[in-house]
Amino acid sequence: MGYWQNKVLPKIMKVFDTKAAAAKKAAAAEATKSFDDSKEEISKEFEEKKTELQPKAVEIYEAASPKLKTLVKEPKEAGLKKNSTDVQKFLDELVKIEFPGSKVASETFSKFGASYASGPVFFVFEKVSTFIVTEEKPAEEPATTTTTTTEKEIVTETQPSSTMAKDTHFYRRGWINRASRSLSSS
Numbered sequence: 001m002g003y004w005q006n007k008v009l010p011k012i013m014k015v016f017d018t019k020a021a022a023a024k025k026a027a028a029a030e031a032t033k034s035f036d037d038s039k040e041e042i043s044k045e046f047e048e049k050k051t052e053l054q055p056k057a058v059e060i061y062e063a064a065s066p067k068l069k070t071l072v073k074e075p076k077e078a079g080l081k082k083n084s085t086d087v088q089k090f091l092d093e094l095v096k097i098e099f100p101g102s103k104v105a106s107e108t109f110s111k112f113g114a115s116y117a118s119g120p121v122f123f124v125f126e127k128v129s130t131f132i133v134t135e136e137k138p139a140e141e142p143a144t145t146t147t148t149t150t151e152k153e154i155v156t157e158t159q160p161s162s163t164m165a166k167d168t169h170f171y172r173r174g175w176i177n178r179a180s181r182s183l184s185s186s
Helices: 002-015 018-037 039-048 050-063 066-073 077-082 084-096 102-112 118-129 162-173 175-185
Strands: 145-149 154-158
Touching: 018 039, 018 102, 018 118, 039 050, 039 118, 050 084, 066 077, 066 084, 066 118, 077 084, 077 118, 084 102, 084 118, 102 118
Parallel strands: none
Antiparallel strands: 145 154
């Protein structure tokens, strides 16, 4: 009974302690608010150091995992929570090159977690994403159409769509006729 009261029960109480959670939430809100107040200064510092930071930031970005790359391009809180260790490593690498705002974002993220520190992290990701060149994928062309012209006739060949092939298959089996008969008899 002594082990239960000394070891297990305090850990359970710590999990369900709402006062500690409220204090953590308030501290995270304060840290995020102070970060929001310093965004203008961070942006100015970023613009001053932009040429120095670009090659270093791109190098760090290229070394990151594909999941983190998509998270930097399209920040989402769910992705931040899933890849929290990768995000922390990425922020630590940005701190090493003295990327503006990364130190505060990294500290806030490590202290309070992904759910409370998403604002500062997304701001840093937004600044990093300005260095990244996005490659647009060419749009895929629809079904290929070939036209052959002769003196007397014009022939147009089109690839059949998948729905037309399915309808033909069902028609051959007689399923479409059966379905139309059952609908018309109702």
